[in-house]
Amino acid sequence: MDTILRTLTYQGIPIWRNVFVIRWALQIVSGLLVVLLVSWFFINVGNAIEDRDIPYGFSFLSREYQTPIGQHFLAYESSDTFLYAFFVALTNTLIVSVVGVILATILGIVVGVCRMSSNWIASKLALVYIEFFRNVPLLVHLFFWFYVVLELPPVREGYGIAQKVYINNGGLSFPWPSPNGTGPAGVWLLVVALAIVAGFVTHRRLAIRETTTGATSYSLVLGVAVTLGISGFAWLLLSVGLIGSEGEPPFGLSYPEPHGTFGRISGGLTLSGGLIALLVGLVTYTAAFIAEIVRGGVQSVARGQTEASRSVGLSAMNTLRHITFPQALRVIVPSIISQYLNLTKNSSLAGAIGYSDLTNVAKTMTQTAPAVSIFIMIMVAYLAMSLVYSVIGNLYNRHIRFTGG
Amino acid sequence: MSTDSRIITASVLPPPRSVTGIGGWIRVNLVNTWFNIGLTTVFGFILVVALWYGLKWVFFDADWRVIGTLGGRIIIGQYNVEAACPGRDCFWRPQAGLLLVMVLLGMAWSVSGGGLTKRIAVLFAGALVACAFLPYGLDKMGLDVRLLFAANVPALALGWAIARHTRLGTVSWIAVLAFCTFILILVLLRGIPGVPYLKPVSVLYWGGLMLNLLLAVVGIGLSLPIGITLALGRSSRLKVVNLLCVTFIETFRGVPLITLLFMSQVLVPLAFPENFPQNSLVRAAIIITLFSSAYMAENIRGGLQSLHPGQGEAARALGLPVWQTTLFISLPQAIRNVIPAIVGQFISLFKDTSLVYIIGMLDVVEMSRAFIQGNPEYLASAKEVFVFLAAVFWVFTFTMSHVSRRVEQHLGVGKR
Numbered sequence: 072m073d074t075i076l077r078t079l080t081y082q083g084i085p086i087w088r089n090v091f092v093i094r095w096a097l098q099i100v101s102g103l104l105v106v107l108l109v110s111w112f113f114i115n116v117g118n119a120i121e122d123r124d125i126p127y128g129f130s131f132l133s134r135e136y137q138t139p140i141g142q143h144f145l146a147y148e149s150s151d152t153f154l155y156a157f158f159v160a161l162t163n164t165l166i167v168s169v170v171g172v173i174l175a176t177i178l179g180i181v182v183g184v185c186r187m188s189s190n191w192i193a194s195k196l197a198l199v200y201i202e203f204f205r206n207v208p209l210l211v212h213l214f215f216w217f218y219v220v221l222e223l224p225p226v227r228e229g230y231g232i233a234q235k236v237y238i239n240n241g242g243l244s245f246p247w248p249s250p251n252g253t254g255p256a257g258v259w260l261l262v263v264a265l266a267i268v269a270g271f272v273t274h275r276r277l278a279i280r281e282t283t284t285g286a287t288s289y290s291l292v293l294g295v296a297v298t299l300g301i302s303g304f305a306w307l308l309l310s311v312g313l314i315g316s317e318g319e320p321p322f323g324l325s326y327p328e329p330h331g332t333f334g335r336i337s338g339g340l341t342l343s344g345g346l347i348a349l350l351v352g353l354v355t356y357t358a359a360f361i362a363e364i365v366r367g368g369v370q371s372v373a374r375g376q377t378e379a380s381r382s383v384g385l386s387a388m389n390t391l392r393h394i395t396f397p398q399a400l401r402v403i404v405p406s407i408i409s410q411y412l413n414l415t416k417n418s419s420l421a422g423a424i425g426y427s428d429l430t431n432v433a434k435t436m437t438q439t440a441p442a443v444s445i446f447i448m449i450m451v452a453y454l455a456m457s458l459v460y461s462v463i464g465n466l467y468n469r470h471i472r473f474t475g476g
Numbered sequence: 477m478s479t480d481s482r483i484i485t486a487s488v489l490p491p492p493r494s495v496t497g498i499g500g501w502i503r504v505n506l507v508n509t510w511f512n513i514g515l516t517t518v519f520g521f522i523l524v525v526a527l528w529y530g531l532k533w534v535f536f537d538a539d540w541r542v543i544g545t546l547g548g549r550i551i552i553g554q555y556n557v558e559a560a561c562p563g564r565d566c567f568w569r570p571q572a573g574l575l576l577v578m579v580l581l582g583m584a585w586s587v588s589g590g591g592l593t594k595r596i597a598v599l600f601a602g603a604l605v606a607c608a609f610l611p612y613g614l615d616k617m618g619l620d621v622r623l624l625f626a627a628n629v630p631a632l633a634l635g636w637a638i639a640r641h642t643r644l645g646t647v648s649w650i651a652v653l654a655f656c657t658f659i660l661i662l663v664l665l666r667g668i669p670g671v672p673y674l675k676p677v678s679v680l681y682w683g684g685l686m687l688n689l690l691l692a693v694v695g696i697g698l699s700l701p702i703g704i705t706l707a708l709g710r711s712s713r714l715k716v717v718n719l720l721c722v723t724f725i726e727t728f729r730g731v732p733l734i735t736l737l738f739m740s741q742v743l744v745p746l747a748f749p750e751n752f753p754q755n756s757l758v759r760a761a762i763i764i765t766l767f768s769s770a771y772m773a774e775n776i777r778g779g780l781q782s783l784h785p786g787q788g789e790a791a792r793a794l795g796l797p798v799w800q801t802t803l804f805i806s807l808p809q810a811i812r813n814v815i816p817a818i819v820g821q822f823i824s825l826f827k828d829t830s831l832v833y834i835i836g837m838l839d840v841v842e843m844s845r846a847f848i849q850g851n852p853e854y855l856a857s858a859k860e861v862f863v864f865l866a867a868v869f870w871v872f873t874f875t876m877s878h879v880s881r882r883v884e885q886h887l888g889v890g891k892r
Contacts, residue, residue, distance in 0.1 A: 097714060097717070098714045098715065099716070101716060101717055102716040105720055112747040112748075113747075115749060116743070116747050119746040119750075125746075185519075188515065189512065190505070190515045191505035191506055192516055192519040192520055192523060193516075196519055196523060203866075205873075206827075206869065206870045206873035206874055207827070207866040207869050208827035208828070208830040208841065210830045210831065210841050211830070211841055211862050211866050211869065212866075214841065214845055214858070214862050215862040215863065218855075218858035218859055218862065219859060221855070222856070222859075416731070417732070419732040419734045419735060420734060423833065430732060430734060434738055434834075442739070442743060443743065446735075446742075446743060449731070449735055450727070450731050453730055453731050453732065453735070457729075
């Protein structure tokens with residue numbers, strides 16, 4: 072009777088049990104809570120800025136920074152603006168990131184391949200390397216290398232190799248190309264860029280020809296040859312003065328030379344001790360992670376793939392190159408990209424060993440400029456770097472993904 | 477019938493002599509191809525050179541006295557200096573906290589019935605007792621400190637006996653006790669105003685390995701639940717919740733921890749009213765926890781995505797409401813699938829606690845660096861200090877990854 076009555080007077084789902092209402096209520100409440108919390112923070116920051124006369128805004132960017140930056144790869148004077156100094160610091164981080172990524176990838180792949188080797192000594196050595204370097208904080212690595220570099224002899228008593236390369240506690244100095252006049256150098260660099268594009272196109276077309284017709288086309292060799300040929304030809308033309316003016320090569324080599332009472336080294340390129348310690352620490356640390364990723368990726372390829380490839384007659388080397396590695400790459404690339412990001416972010420530890428990276432310079436900047444604005448700038452810079460790496464990684468990933476063709 | 481008897485009578489031949497014994501092992505593993513012979517030569521050479529110079533350095537060239545001079549500062553930092561603790565009689569408080577941890581470890585040993593827990597307990601108790609007999613720093617370390625170190629073994633035995641003979645010997649009781657112990661240790665370290673022997677010690681003076689471990693414990697304890705919440709939020713279909721979680725995760729993952737820590741020091745005090753109680757230790761703990769949670773969320777999301785959708789559908793078909801499906805069906809499987817990633821995150825959290833140097837806290841790494849900086853006569857021994865620190869960190873992190881592998885085996889990951 073009771074049931075019938077309830078059925079007859081059914082009014083729909085009560086509002087507090089309606090999924091639609093619950094969902095929206097939940098979203099609105101959580102959204103409101105966060106908005107309230109964030110605005111409370113902002114009001115407090117606003118109050119604090121007014122009460123304590125803390126400067127804010129971005130007008131400081133055009134002021135002179137007036138603080139030296141240790142190692143810098145772009146020309147920098149203390150009288151340059153905050154904006155330019157920030158840019159110089161960003162380049163410092165970018166250079167560490169790019170060089171570190173390249174070296175760490177090479178070392179990581181070598182260690183990873185050794186780890187998978189059937190050779191007992193190689194495999195165990197790689198294991199010890201990975202287990203040791205992964206499990207110790209990067210900061211300890213960096214300090215270790217930093218003090219190792221500090222223990223090198225001073226500049227005057229430092230080691231020199233054939234009067235060309237100098238190693239001492241000031242860092243590592245080696246010959247570096249320097250442009251002979253901006254005109255020819257610029258022209259040549261432009262030609263090289265074009266040559267790389269041409270080489271890439273050649274490689275691509277030959278590769279397509281090879282897959283469609285089966286005719287051996289040496290796509291990689293010919294692509295590289297095209298690039299080198301065009302660049303070399305342009306170099307020759309510029310050197311003999313056919314299109315340039317002075318008739319000298321676009322780039323010369325600048326050699327490091329010690330001089331003065333303290334034996335300061337000028338010329339060439341000098342990597343400061345902090346930068347070397349940072350690079351060695353970052354590369355050896357990240358390589359341990361990359362090695363594990365490489366191993367995991369290769370082991371994720373089904374055993375049958377290798378066996379099938381060997382049984383149709385491919386050699387061990389060709390099996391790795393054409394069968395195992397391309398499949399492993401799909402697993403490897405996303406994780407390796409996140410390691411690249413980690414390396415870039417870890418380079419912010421550089422401040423501890425005296426290399427002026429983005430975070431270190433920004434930290435110094437907060438003494439004379441508004442912290443809020445600087446924080447926003449660093450965040451944007453790091454997020455932009457992450458984005459660039461992710462985009463490159465995703466593009467590459469799309470290039471190698473399984474298309475079934 | 478005749479086929480069967482033939483199989484039974486056929487004798488099993490031993491493996492050929494070329495692959496057995498030491499010679500066989502070498503032939504199979506080191507010199508099976510020309511390429512491997514080359515590899516063996518090169519790596520053997522590297523190994524011999526590395527071992528020769530490494531061992532020579534460790535046993536003859538290195539001057540380990542600096543570790544003795546650093547002494548207790550490695551463990552408690554500046555906790556017992558005059559400014560932190562007038563009278564310098566506070567050293568017993570961290571050590572009492574350590575004894576409590578040892579009691580818990582003893583209980584865990586008893587409950588787990590030996591195995592890995594036993595080995596960990598014995599390893600740590602042994603290391604601590606060895607500290608009591610260290611020849612270095614004789615002038616620095618009094619008899620009381622040595623006795624407190626040596627008391628770790630009785631503490632371990634006490635815990636073992638408690639778990640064996642009382643009702644506290646269950647996993648849930650140990651979990652409850654661990655939580656209480658942690659709070660107790662915090663109170664013990666912080667002190668209570670007005671109570672004799674428990675003078676308040678400012679958190680600014682907490683340091684050394686103690687600080688690293690405290691931050692790591694807080695981070696590990698909180699980042700897993702927060703990470704799970706964020707992961708669920710990110711995979712939720714509710715747009716606002718999803719957007720909030722994605723923003724939080726991507727912001728914290730995009731910026732280096734060191735930048736966040738530094739900015740927390742500059743900006744967070746501004747974001748709260750002036751009289752709001754806060755200090756740098758709490759701020760560091762919160763930032764490290766949130767940073768780790770963002771990474772944890774991504775790991776757990778990976779686990780959730782690896783589940784077959786049939787699992788959730790089956791649970792729904794059985795009539796489980798959404799929260800029960802999530803709590804009892806999805807999450808346990810998702811977490812089991814990503815245990816290595818979670819423990820990896822714990823390990824990197826523990827390593828990241830060394831970054832608090834940026835806000836002026838003297839953790840074990842910064843303590844050592846500051847010591848070398850302040851005493852140039854030890855500049856030549858800097859390498860020894862950092863090699864020692866590397867070994868200390870390595871023991872902890874290696875234990876963690878070892879435990880994770882055991883847990884994985886226990887839960888049968890990849891077998892079901």
